[in-house]
Amino acid sequence: MPVASRKRILPVFNVLLLGLLTVIPSILPLFYIYIFSVIFVTAILAMSLNMVVGHGGLYQFHHGVFYGIGAYTLALMLTKTELPIWAGFLAGPFCAAFAGLIIGLFCIRLNRLYFAMLQISLGSLVWAVTFRWYKFTGGDDGIHGISLPDALLGIHRAYYVILAVMAVCLILMYRIYKSPFGITLRAIRDNPERCAAIGINVRMHQLFAIVLATFFAGVAGVLFVVVERSVFPDLMFWVLSLEIMIMCLLGGWFTFAGPILGAAIMVSLRTFAGVYTEYWTLILGVLLILLIFFLPEGVMGYLMKKIQPRKADS
Amino acid sequence: MEADQAVFLSAVGNHFLVGISRAMILFVVSAGLSFILGVLRVPNVAHGSLYMIGAFFAHSVTTVFGGNPLGFWLALLLAPLMVAAVSLVAERALFCHLYEREHLMLLLFTFALMLILGDLVKLVWGADYRSVTAPKILQGSLTLFSSPIPKYNLFLLAVGPVIAVALYLFSNKTRIGKIARAAALDREMVSAIGINVSWVFSFAFVLGCFLAGLGGALVAPTVSVTLGMDHDIIIEAFLIVTIGGLGNMWGAMAGSLIFGITQSFGVLILPQFAIVFPYLAVVIVLLLKPKGLLKSVW
Numbered sequence: 001m002p003v004a005s006r007k008r009i010l011p012v013f014n015v016l017l018l019g020l021l022t023v024i025p026s027i028l029p030l031f032y033i034y035i036f037s038v039i040f041v042t043a044i045l046a047m048s049l050n051m052v053v054g055h056g057g058l059y060q061f062h063h064g065v066f067y068g069i070g071a072y073t074l075a076l077m078l079t080k081t082e083l084p085i086w087a088g089f090l091a092g093p094f095c096a097a098f099a100g101l102i103i104g105l106f107c108i109r110l111n112r113l114y115f116a117m118l119q120i121s122l123g124s125l126v127w128a129v130t131f132r133w134y135k136f137t138g139g140d141d142g143i144h145g146i147s148l149p150d151a152l153l154g155i156h157r158a159y160y161v162i163l164a165v166m167a168v169c170l171i172l173m174y175r176i177y178k179s180p181f182g183i184t185l186r187a188i189r190d191n192p193e194r195c196a197a198i199g200i201n202v203r204m205h206q207l208f209a210i211v212l213a214t215f216f217a218g219v220a221g222v223l224f225v226v227v228e229r230s231v232f233p234d235l236m237f238w239v240l241s242l243e244i245m246i247m248c249l250l251g252g253w254f255t256f257a258g259p260i261l262g263a264a265i266m267v268s269l270r271t272f273a274g275v276y277t278e279y280w281t282l283i284l285g286v287l288l289i290l291l292i293f294f295l296p297e298g299v300m301g302y303l304m305k306k307i308q309p310r311k312a313d314s
Numbered sequence: 315m316e317a318d319q320a321v322f323l324s325a326v327g328n329h330f331l332v333g334i335s336r337a338m339i340l341f342v343v344s345a346g347l348s349f350i351l352g353v354l355r356v357p358n359v360a361h362g363s364l365y366m367i368g369a370f371f372a373h374s375v376t377t378v379f380g381g382n383p384l385g386f387w388l389a390l391l392l393a394p395l396m397v398a399a400v401s402l403v404a405e406r407a408l409f410c411h412l413y414e415r416e417h418l419m420l421l422l423f424t425f426a427l428m429l430i431l432g433d434l435v436k437l438v439w440g441a442d443y444r445s446v447t448a449p450k451i452l453q454g455s456l457t458l459f460s461s462p463i464p465k466y467n468l469f470l471l472a473v474g475p476v477i478a479v480a481l482y483l484f485s486n487k488t489r490i491g492k493i494a495r496a497a498a499l500d501r502e503m504v505s506a507i508g509i510n511v512s513w514v515f516s517f518a519f520v521l522g523c524f525l526a527g528l529g530g531a532l533v534a535p536t537v538s539v540t541l542g543m544d545h546d547i548i549i550e551a552f553l554i555v556t557i558g559g560l561g562n563m564w565g566a567m568a569g570s571l572i573f574g575i576t577q578s579f580g581v582l583i584l585p586q587f588a589i590v591f592p593y594l595a596v597v598i599v600l601l602l603k604p605k606g607l608l609k610s611v612w
Contacts, residue, residue, distance in 0.1 A: 110604050113357070117556040118600045124549055125593040132587050238549050242359070242425055249422055279437065285429030289408060292423055296415070 021163055025156050034227070037159050039267045040166045041223045046247040046259035047173055048216030053245065054253035055182065056209045057189030059116035062123030063244050065103075066214040068236035070096040070221025072130065075143045075231040085149050092225075093218035099126075100214025104207050120238060127236040142232030146225060158226050165223060169216055170260075176212065177256055185209050250291060252298025261300050324459035330578050331458075335467035337574025338474025339533045344551040344558075344566045345481060346525025352498040352561025353518035355417070359424040360404075362548030363431035364523045368397045368530025369539045370435060373444045383449035390531050397527025398520050400431075405519045410512055432544060441541055446534035466535055473532065474567075477525075481563055494518050498561055550592070557599040559606030568607055572599070 025033050045067055052060040070092040077088035107119045130137045137143070152158050176182050188195045188202050196202050225231060234240060243266065251262025269287070273280035295302050343365050350358045371393035372386075379385025404427055412420055447453075448466050455462040485491035497504045497514045505511040529547075537543065554573055558565025573592045580591030599607065 106601060113560070114556075114604050117552065118597075118604060120549070121553050121556070121593060121596045121600055124553070125590065125597055128590045128593045129587070132590060134586070237545075239545060246422065246425065249418070279433045281429040282433035282437075285426040285433070288422060288426035288429070292412065292415075292419055292426070296419060 018167065022160075025159055030155060033155050033159050035267065035271055037155065037162050037227045039264050040162045041220050041227055042247070042263040042267050043260040044166055044169050044223065045217055045220035046244055046251070046263040047170065048213045048220060049244045050248045050253055050259045051173065051176070051213040051216070052206075052209050053248055054255075054259075055177065055189065056185050056206055056213075057192075058206055058210070059112055060119065060210070060213070061116040061245070062119045062238060062241045063213070063217055064238070064241035065123040065126050065236045066096040066100055066217035067221045067224070067240075067244075068130070068231070068233070069099050069126070070218030071224045071231045071235055072137060072221075073218070074222045074225045075146050076137070078146050078148070078225075079143055089222055092222035093215050096218025096221060097211050097215035100211050100217075101207070104210035104214075108203050108207050108210070123236065123241070124238065127233060127238075130236055131233045137233075138231075140233055142230060144230040146229045146231075148226065148229060152226050155227075162223050162226060165219065169219060173216065174256065181205070181208070246288065248298075250288075250298055252301030252304070254297065255300045255304055258298050258300035262298065265299070321460055325461040326582070328458060328461050328463040329582065330575060331463055331471065332467050333574045333578025333581075334571065335470040335474075335574075336536075336577075337570040338470045339529050340547075340550060340554055340573055341474050341567050341570035342477055342525055342532060343529035343547055344554040344570060345477070345563055346522035346529070347551045348555045348558070348561055348563060348566045349481075349494075349525070350519055350522035351555060353494050354413075354420075354515050356420045356424060357552065358519075358522065359421065359548060360427035360431060361424075361522070361526050361551060362544035362546075363428045363435070364397050364401060364526040365530040365533075365547050366539075366541070366544040367400065367431060367435060368393045368527030369446075369534040369537075369543065370439050370444070370530075371396045371527070372531040372534040373439075373446050373539050376446050383451070386446070386449045386535075389446070389534075390528070393531040394524045394527035397530070398524040401523030402516070402520045405516050409519070410516060413512070413515060428544070432541070436541060444539040446539060448535040452535075470532065477528075478563070478567055485563065490514075490517065553593070553596045557596050557603075557606055559608035559610035561610055562606070562608045565606055565608035565610070572596075 021036070024036060028036075045063075049060060049063045052058045052063075073095040074088045074092040077083055077091055078085065103119060103122050106122065107115050110118055131140050133139060134141075152161060184195070184200060185205055188200065188205055192202050221235070224235070247262035247266050248259045249262070250265055251260065252258030266284075269284060270280055273283050277283070291298075297305065343361065347358060347361045350356060350361070372389040375389035375392050376385040379388065409420075409423060409427075412423055448469075452466045452469050455464045456468065457463075458468075485495055493504065493509055493514055494517065497509075497511055497518075501511055504514070550573060554569035555566055556569075557572065558567070558569035572595050576591040576595040577588055580588035584591075
């Protein structure tokens with residue numbers, strides 16, 4: 001398919017998809033609306049991680065912490081304070097981004113695995129405090145039955161709010177992806193030494209990417225509260241962080257939209273395989289191994305390669 | 315008055331001794347992890363699952379022998395060997411084909427292995443809590459400096475250093491140990507002089523997993539053996555290996571001691587937040603020495 005026609009098709013495809021997603025609630029049963037909402041939230045989360053892992057080449061191994069911070073900030077503001085509700089919705093992402101800045105400042109000095117390990121240790125510290133601070137965060141029970149404003153009550157309304165927020169987030173992420181900043185970031189991923197040599201402040205770019213990514217993780221966290229109306233420390237546990245990373249790899253981490261696909265596959269697999277068997281992680285594990293052996297660039301990466309014209313020919 | 319003080323001090327001392335004895339289990343597990351990290355350069359996420367399987371195998375072996383004290387000693391030997399066999403199969407069938415691939419893919423593979431092994435444990439042993447009883451000699455407690463300490467913890471205190479020395483002798487005095495250390499430093503050179511690196515990797519992986527299984531068998535009498543024990547140990551083992559210095563066996567020992575002692579300290583002064591203390595210690599160490607306390611092989 002020639003590039004020009006693909007450029008024309010893509011917006012049409014996106015609008016059609018959005019249209020389809022807006023009519024879904026009136027067709028499908030309630031359960032599926034809930035599943036779609038979960039997929040959207042997870043998709044934002046996976047996309048936010050991919051900003052640093054796929055495009056930035058950083059070993060962001062504990063992304064779940066920022067998701068959890070976003071969720072907990074909203075939950076705590078709704079249950080412990082009298083502040084207006086929109087303040088909580090704003091505070092979630094900003095707190096997550098602030099945590100991202102602090103943790104990023106410490107980690108950014110290091111490379112690869114050392115970056116990952118310092119982040120895991122800082123993240124685990126946050127997790128451990130949340131897990132144990134019964135008076136403030138509810139400890140390992142978390143906080144349940146959070147009351148939400150009327151505009152968000154009922155899964156139908158929540159669905160539309162989440163869909164809208166996701167659309168906005170994706171547009172913003174795409175803008176960032178295509179911006180000079182995004183291009184520089186990918187250049188740094190591919191060759192940091194050369195980028196540093198031509199005068200790019202490598203660390204600054206990476207730090208900024210982390211702050212942006214953690215902001216979007218906070219958005220996903222806030223939306224998680226909207227869907228589930230509860231928070232618990234597992235949101236910050238390292239298993240979840242690895243799961244998000246798998247979504248990125250599953251979908252294709254060198255593509256823009258791959259993580260959305262990865263998130264959709266993961267959530268559907270957990271839901272539908274979970275209905276038939278309690279051994280769904282076994283299925284996931286086998287699927288992952290097949291993927292590693294046969295589709296190393298992820299599902300989306302594989303599809304893109306199939307439809308993309310070969311560069312060498314042109 | 316003075317006698318009270320002496321009792322108090324000995325109680326505190328024994329409290330720390332118990333903490334250090336737990337650190338010995340952490341040491342055995344993280345030494346295995348460190349060995350795999352050093353030679354293969356792969357963070358083996360499935361390590362915790364192998365530890366869990368080791369504990370379950372220990373349970374099965376002791377159950378087969380009924381109340382016979384021999385069962386426990388055999389379990390200490392057989393459970394790690396079974397775990398090693400499991401890891402050998404996984405390594406030769408799947409993992410060994412991936413060594414040339416990107417790092418993140420290797421990590422992903424070990425994660426997939428963790429998912430699969432976790433569910434296999436559920437399939438084979440079920441989700442119930444199980445327990446392993448230590449043999450008569452190690453039950454009950456001894457009075458040490460006028461306050462009691464469980465015998466099993468004293469046993470662990472003795473086992474840890476023995477394993478450390480054995481590992482040291484193995485990696486420094488035997489041919490295969492030296493080859494493994496050389497492969498950790500420069501794998502191209504090792505293959506250039508005609509050593510089959512793939513088998514060295516396989517050996518290192520299996521030995522590391524053997525240690526994970528041994529850790530599981532050792533911990534079994536002190537905890538309830540159940541699903542989910544893999545998740546807790548693996549993150550602790552990773553942090554221990556990092557603060558000690560990747561691939562450094564004595565570093566794993568130092569890291570485990572820091573972990574065990576800070577946790578005991580936390581239990582004494584702020585029990586509710588006891589699990590926070592080791593993490594705090596890890597963060598402080600990594601902020602000061604991001605590459606670990608001792609020299610890493612990377």
